[in-house]
Amino acid sequence: MRWRRTTQETRAAGAAGRKDLLFSWFALPAAGILALLLGTLLLLAFGANPLTAYRALVSGAFDGTYALTSTAVKAVPLLLVGAGICIAFRANMLNIGGEGQIAMGGLAATATALAVPSLPAIILVPLVLLAGAVGGGIWGAIPGAFKAYFQVNEILSTIMLNLVAVQFMNYLLSGPLVANSGYAVGGLIPQTKLLSRNAWLPTLIAGTQLHLGVLIAVLLAVGVYVLLWHTGIGFRIRAVGLSRDASRYAGMSVRPTMTLAMTLAGALSGVAGAMLVVGSVSHRMVTDGTLTGFTGNAGFNGIVVALFAGLNPLWTILTSFLFAGLLVGGISAQVITGVPADVVTAFNGLVVVLVVSVEFLRRRARARARAAAIAGPDPGGGGEIPETGGEMPGTEVPA
Amino acid sequence: MSHFLTAAVLTATVAAGIQLATPFLLAALGETMGERSGVVNLGVDGIMLLGAFGAYWVAAKTGSLVLATAAGLGIGLVMGLLTAFVSVTLKAEQGISGIGVFLFGLGLTNVMLLKLFASPVTIPALPAVRIPLLYRIPYFGTMFFTQNWLVYLAFVLVPVLTFVLNRTTYGMKIRAVGENPAAADTVGVSVSRIRYSTVILGCTLAGLAGATLLMLVGIFQEDLTNSEGFIAVALVYFGAFRPLGVMAGSLLYGMVGAVVVTWKTLGIIPTSASDIASMAPAVLTVLALLFVARRFQQPAALGKPYLRGG
Numbered sequence: 210m211r212w213r214r215t216t217q218e219t220r221a222a223g224a225a226g227r228k229d230l231l232f233s234w235f236a237l238p239a240a241g242i243l244a245l246l247l248g249t250l251l252l253l254a255f256g257a258n259p260l261t262a263y264r265a266l267v268s269g270a271f272d273g274t275y276a277l278t279s280t281a282v283k284a285v286p287l288l289l290v291g292a293g294i295c296i297a298f299r300a301n302m303l304n305i306g307g308e309g310q311i312a313m314g315g316l317a318a319t320a321t322a323l324a325v326p327s328l329p330a331i332i333l334v335p336l337v338l339l340a341g342a343v344g345g346g347i348w349g350a351i352p353g354a355f356k357a358y359f360q361v362n363e364i365l366s367t368i369m370l371n372l373v374a375v376q377f378m379n380y381l382l383s384g385p386l387v388a389n390s391g392y393a394v395g396g397l398i399p400q401t402k403l404l405s406r407n408a409w410l411p412t413l414i415a416g417t418q419l420h421l422g423v424l425i426a427v428l429l430a431v432g433v434y435v436l437l438w439h440t441g442i443g444f445r446i447r448a449v450g451l452s453r454d455a456s457r458y459a460g461m462s463v464r465p466t467m468t469l470a471m472t473l474a475g476a477l478s479g480v481a482g483a484m485l486v487v488g489s490v491s492h493r494m495v496t497d498g499t500l501t502g503f504t505g506n507a508g509f510n511g512i513v514v515a516l517f518a519g520l521n522p523l524w525t526i527l528t529s530f531l532f533a534g535l536l537v538g539g540i541s542a543q544v545i546t547g548v549p550a551d552v553v554t555a556f557n558g559l560v561v562v563l564v565v566s567v568e569f570l571r572r573r574a575r576a577r578a579r580a581a582a583i584a585g586p587d588p589g590g591g592g593e594i595p596e597t598g599g600e601m602p603g604t605e606v607p608a
Numbered sequence: 609m610s611h612f613l614t615a616a617v618l619t620a621t622v623a624a625g626i627q628l629a630t631p632f633l634l635a636a637l638g639e640t641m642g643e644r645s646g647v648v649n650l651g652v653d654g655i656m657l658l659g660a661f662g663a664y665w666v667a668a669k670t671g672s673l674v675l676a677t678a679a680g681l682g683i684g685l686v687m688g689l690l691t692a693f694v695s696v697t698l699k700a701e702q703g704i705s706g707i708g709v710f711l712f713g714l715g716l717t718n719v720m721l722l723k724l725f726a727s728p729v730t731i732p733a734l735p736a737v738r739i740p741l742l743y744r745i746p747y748f749g750t751m752f753f754t755q756n757w758l759v760y761l762a763f764v765l766v767p768v769l770t771f772v773l774n775r776t777t778y779g780m781k782i783r784a785v786g787e788n789p790a791a792a793d794t795v796g797v798s799v800s801r802i803r804y805s806t807v808i809l810g811c812t813l814a815g816l817a818g819a820t821l822l823m824l825v826g827i828f829q830e831d832l833t834n835s836e837g838f839i840a841v842a843l844v845y846f847g848a849f850r851p852l853g854v855m856a857g858s859l860l861y862g863m864v865g866a867v868v869v870t871w872k873t874l875g876i877i878p879t880s881a882s883d884i885a886s887m888a889p890a891v892l893t894v895l896a897l898l899f900v901a902r903r904f905q906q907p908a909a910l911g912k913p914y915l916r917g918g
Contacts, residue, residue: 251716255723303703355894360901364650364703365842369897372835372890380883499831509711516704549722554715558654561708565700569913 229578236571237519240563248556257546269541270534278417284533285488286311286481286504288426290511291518291525292433293349293477298520299437300470301450306352306367307478307508308501309374310345314479315486315503316378317344319386319401319494322487326405333407338425338483345479346472348374353471357464363471371508378503382496400495410488422484429477433522436473446470481507506554510536513557516564532557611874615747621870622751622863626759629862631656631821633762635840636847636854637769638813643844644773645806646786646909647695650706652814653837654713655687659818661717664828665724667731676731677758677819684815688808696803699913710837718830725828734758734823758820765813769851782806786907789914799914814840839893846896848904857896864889 252259270280290307297304321340325333352370355361382399410420437443448456449466457463485503486494496502514532518524535557539550611617635652642649659680667676691709694700734756743749773779781802784792789799814837821836822828839861847853868885871877877885 251719255719303701305703305707355898359898361894361897362845362901364648365838365845366894366897368835368838369842369890369894372839373887373894376883376887376890380881380887383883501831506711509707512704512707513711547723549719551715551718551722555712555719556715558708558710558712558715561711562694562700562705563708565705565708566694566698568701569699 227578227581229574229581232574233571233578236567236574237517237564240567241517241560244556244559244563247559248552251552251555252546252548255548255552257548262542262546262548265542265545266535266538268538270538274414274417276537278414278419280530280534280537281423282418282420282488283537284529285422285426285484286507287510287514287533288430288525288529289477289481289484290507291515291529292426292430292522293474294512294515295433295518295520295522295525296437296446296470296477297349297474298515299450300446300467301453302353302356302467302471302474303364304349304352304367304471304474305364305508305512306349306370306475307511308504308506309367309371309508310348310475310478311482311485311504311508312371312374312378313348314341314345314476314482315494316381316386316482317341317479318483318486319404322404322408323386323401326407328407330407330409330411333405334410334421334487337408337487338480341479341481341483342476343479345482346476349475349478350468350472353468353475356471357467378496382494386494399497400491401493404487404492408487409492410484418490420484420488422488425480426484427526429480430522430526433477437522442466442469478508478511481511505536510557513561517560612870612876617870617874619747619750621866623754624869625859625863625866626751626755627824627862628865629858630759630762631817631824631836632840632843632861633817633855633858634758634765634820635814635817635837636843636858637762637765637851638810638817639841639844640810640847640849640851640854641769641773641782641806642803642810643910644786644849644907645782645803646789646907646912646914647692647803647807648702648706648841648911649691649695649807649810649814650703650838650841651687651691651709651713651811652706652817652840653833653835654706654710655684655691655811655814656818656821656833656837656840657713657717657831658687659683659815660822660832661720661818661828662815663819663822664729664731665720667822668725668729673732673734673823676823677816680815680817680819680822681812682815684812684818685808687815688811691811692804692807695807695913696800699915702911702913714831717828717832721828721830728827728829730826731823733826756823758816758823762820763855766851766855773851783907785914786909789909790916793914793916803914839889842893842897845900845906846893848900849906857893860892861889 249259252262268276270276290311294304294307318337318341322333322337325336328336348370352361352363352366355366356363379399382401386401410422413419413421413423437447445456445461445466446469448459448461449463453463482504489495494503510532514528515525517532518528535553536550539553542548543550635656639649639652662679662683663676666679667673687709694705695702736754737757737760739753743753745753773782781792781797784797785799785802793799817840818833821833825832843854843857843861846857847855868882871885872882
């Protein structure tokens with residue numbers, strides 16, 4: 210393929226290909242910048258000086274050991290849920306059930322820690338995390354199997370299972386899982402009693418919140434990357450996501466693969482739930498009775514970070530840290546500017562809408578760039594297509 | 609239990625159930641129109657929140673419930689335009705863009721609640737309108753014909769939308785675009801125009817559903833909808849994409865909600881058990897999805913953006 214064409218057409222194709230390629234690279238950052246601009250408008254509308262707000266946000270999130278470690282800890286559930294979303298969405302399973310999967314993981318972990326509190330830490334900590342994975346995994350496997358075998362729309366079933374999980378959690382935390390002494394002052398906060406010290410995630414830097422979970426989460430994200438791009442299972446997951454029919458023709462077991470992708474996604478969210486319990490400052494399971502009381506909306510924010518990372522678990526490590534910075538820094542910005550930190554939630558919503566809005570244009574640009582490259586790369590090799598794996602699977606019917 | 613089985617309590621519970629069903633019904637009917645044309649809008653919950661907050665603010669400022677209702681409708685309309693632009697013109701993945709709209713609505717209404725309301729304000733309930741003659745029917749009059757006008761509107765929409773979908777040219781175009789957009793396009797139906805219209809109608813009804821919910825509760829609080837918008841989307845599947853089925857599902861949700869509240873008030877079940885009881889509709893919905901998915905066909909082009917020649 211080292212031949213060159215010198216006609217006008219080829220040069221035009223090459224130039225167009227390069228333009229399309231640039232677009233496909235910069236579409237996501239551009240969506241982020243657009244979201245920032247809209248966020249700035251929001252801040253202005255609420256009467257805050259955006260520069261002051263952003264400065265407070267950045268220093269609150271990233272300035273100094275305390276800020277950085279808080280952000281890293283905040284990033285843990287986002288990263289785990291996000292890595293799971295990478296698996297599920299790559300299999301074209303739109304898992305919106307992170308919230309429920311986190312809650313079930315947290316409950317399973319808590320129950321385990323309460324059941325066998327005297328096991329040594331070296332056994333109890335892995336056991337608790339494993340229990341979280343099982344709890345969340347089951348909560349992901351149900352909608353996964355329903356979709357694979359009975360064509361039940363997974364978006365709706367995961368949302369419904371979120372509601373079930375939260376009500377189940379509220380039930381357990383207002384009765385069965387609560388030791389009488391465990392109720393906080395006034396009995397208003399539903400929470401379990403303090404968990405055995407052996408179940409606590411060890412702290413990495415004394416005096417900070419930074420716990421072992423941060424390392425585990427990063428390792429798991431790398432593991433997801435290896436799974437997706439360097440194993441047969443990962444290949445099947447991605448193939449099924451791109452075309453179920455083609456995968457079936459190729460002899461792949463499509464239904465078990467769909468179920469597996471949802472189970473893995475749920476298991477990762479479940480580990481996040483376990484870490485929210487044994488890695489928290491209070492070392493117990495606490496909620497406030499609302500949907501987000503325990504999860505802190507991580508089930509949804511995990512989708513945001515995964516999408517912004519182009520469904521690549523390695524990039525998700527970075528984006529989860531950035532978005533955790535928003536959550537942590539948003540509180541500092543609230544203190545200084547008086548704009549409630551919930552503005553971050555609204556901003557995340559904008560990011561999701563913008564990212565999926567540019568996704569179609571991005572995919573079309575990549576297809577064009579590829580076509581231009583096949584037609585003939587221009588001198589200098591500008592038409593070479595790197596395999597970034599940043600595409601989302603095609604839009605398929607939520608059945 | 610004997611307290612529950614008295615005529616007065618039972619009629620009051622049914623009447624309350626119908627009221628609770630109304631926001632579900634309005635939102636789900638709107639979503640039905642969009643889905644029949646092939647567009648899933650998962651942002652219903654966010655739009656309901658925005659509509660409810662808009663209605664709250666207007667009601668608190670002006671004291672007029674009519675203006676508050678209009679605010680809900682207007683916000684729904686604007687969000688409908690945006691949703692249609694993202695889903696139809698930009699062809700975004702609908703299952704996910706809706707989650708973005710939800711997060712946007714959730715975050716924005718929380719911020720505005722904290723910024724604009726130093727102390728909570730309660731707004732008056734919508735007055736009940738008695739339907740002449742019918743309201744005198746014993747028991748049934750109290751249950752069905754002593755409701756506010758938004759309740760009547762929601763239930764009147766059921767036959768109206770059924771008629772529109774099945775007996776009008778517009779309805780036929782909606783169904784054609786939802787089943788086979790390429791064929792509809794070939795015979796000169798503008799796929800995007802039909803989808804814009806249904807999505808805007810759906811979102812406007814979602815905004816109205818939010819306003820209705822607000823007037824039912826009387827005050828705006830964080831995450832007022834508590835996932836009602838998502839449930840409304842599920843109810844469309846539950847109701848097999850038909851207005852009548854959607855109404856049945858909405859009533860089921862409303863009735864379960866009302867019964868649980870009544871039981872709790874009467875002390876028939878402890879608070880902890882009510883958490884278990886509130887799980888029932890969601891579990892039932894998942895099972896219904898299982899049944900409906902096997903029995904009824906969804907619109908063939910549901911969730912698929914239309915690409916001419918693609």
